[in-house]
Amino acid sequence: xxxxxxxxxxxxxxxxxxxxxxxxxxxxxxxxLRWPFPERMAERLTGQRILALRRRSKYILADLxxxxxxxxxxxxxxxxxxxxxxxxxxxxxxxxxAKHDHVVxxxxxxxxxxxxxxxxxxxxxxxPTDHAAEHPxxxxxxxxxxxxxxxxxxxxGRLKGRNTPIKAALLDQRVVxxxxxxxxxxxxxxxxxxxxxxxxxxxxxxxxSLVPIIRQVLGEAIEAGGSSLRDYRQAxxxxxxxxxxxxxxxxEGQPCVTPGCPGIVGRIVQSGRSxxxxxxxxx
DNA sequence: ATGTAGGCCTGGAAGC
DNA sequence: TGCTTCCAGGCCTACA
Numbered sequence: 625x626x627x628x629x630x631x632x633x634x635x636x637x638x639x640x641x642x643x644x645x646x647x648x649x650x651x652x653x654x655x656x657l658r659w660p661f662p663e664r665m666a667e668r669l670t671g672q673r674i675l676a677l678r679r680r681s682k683y684i685l686a687d688l689x690x691x692x693x694x695x696x697x698x699x700x701x702x703x704x705x706x707x708x709x710x711x712x713x714x715x716x717x718x719x720x721x722a723k724h725d726h727v728v729x730x731x732x733x734x735x736x737x738x739x740x741x742x743x744x745x746x747x748x749x750x751x752p753t754d755h756a757a758e759h760p761x762x763x764x765x766x767x768x769x770x771x772x773x774x775x776x777x778x779x780x781g782r783l784k785g786r787n788t789p790i791k792a793a794l795l796d797q798r799v800v801x802x803x804x805x806x807x808x809x810x811x812x813x814x815x816x817x818x819x820x821x822x823x824x825x826x827x828x829x830x831x832x833s834l835v836p837i838i839r840q841v842l843g844e845a846i847e848a849g850g851s852s853l854r855d856y857r858q859a860x861x862x863x864x865x866x867x868x869x870x871x872x873x874x875x876e877g878q879p880c881v882t883p884g885c886p887g888i889v890g891r892i893v894q895s896g897r898s899x900x901x902x903x904x905x906x907x
Numbered sequence: 908a909t910g911t912a913g914g915c916c917t918g919g920a921a922g923c
Numbered sequence: 924t925g926c927t928t929c930c931a932g933g934c935c936t937a938c939a
Contacts, residue, residue, distance in 0.1 A: 626932065627932060627933090627934095630932080658933095658934085659936090682933080697933085697934095698933090699916095699933060699934085700916090700931070700933055700934095701916090701917075701918085701931085702931065724917085737936085741916095742916080742917050743915085743916045743917050743918080743931090743933095744915085744916055744917080745915070745916070745917095745933060745934080746933095761934090769916090786909085786910095787909075788909075788910060788911090789908075791921075791939095792910080792911085795933095797933090797934080801927095804932050804933070805932055805933090806930095806932055807932090822921095855925085873932085874932095894911095895910080895911055895912075896911080896912065896913080898909065898931085
């Protein structure tokens with residue numbers, strides 16, 4: 625579900641509630657999400673101060689003063705609900721427990737963070753902070769798309785010789801970490817690249833053009849998340865999704881937004897996932 | 908090694 | 924209205 629910009633928005637929304645605060649109670653309502661929770665998770669969280677809240681790809685990491693870090697993945701349908709805290713100018717009372725509330729953290733401030741995930745594709749784990757990068761879910765990840773290690777020469781080298789469609793290559797978290805179906809569709813549209821073209825067959829110039837475009841697409845979405853964060857806080861304290869205007873994603877049958885382009889946005893299926901594209905603009 | 912389908916779960920929307 | 928089918932923004936595993 626949430627891709628990098630949404631996860632970053634959730635991280636920013638949780639930061640004032642979690643960072644520097646102590647978890648006074650951890651309620652764990654089931655033994656697992658996608659995978660089993662770590663042994664004694666509730667005990668290992670209770671009493672811990674959260675020193676920092678970080679993001680790697682689509683994962684959130686909460687560093688605890690025990691020397692462990694809590695890894696949080698929202699999967700496709702994971703949401704965080706903040707209650708009992710002043711959010712902007714509004715105070716949110718604690719809601720009644722809801723279906724799919726799997727983990728509830730109560731903080732020393734009285735604030736509460738509830739992890740709700742209907743589809744249970746999300747996950748949580750605990751590991752030593754100084755070995756977090758070696759966690760199986762993080763070890764194979766490629767560079768952060770907004771970081772310095774993601775640059776033109778890197779992407780050109782990484783896609784060289786790859787026979788897979790560029791759409792699939794950009795969804796490969798080992799190539800670049802944090803892109804999902806939406807932002808890959810949007811980036812390929814802005815770059816004017818046909819999503820079915822083989823990654824290795826693209827010119828170096830074309831591949832290079834993707835780097836600033838990917839940065840731009842994600843950056844704009846994070847900005848939009850920032851403004852919707854205020855709205856969400858004012859509305860209901862829920863963090864997870866935000867409204868954003870897409871140029872091709874989920875616009876099947878609608879006209880291409882490129883001025884003067886007669887194209888109609890199409891939907892094709894690539895490795896089981898929907899790809900939205902303009903058959904005229906994207907070559 | 909590389910590329911692609913299948914499966915995990917539930918809920919909402921669309922179709923009949 | 925109610926039942927059925929399809930679809931979903933992720934990611935791992937198994938297989939060609």
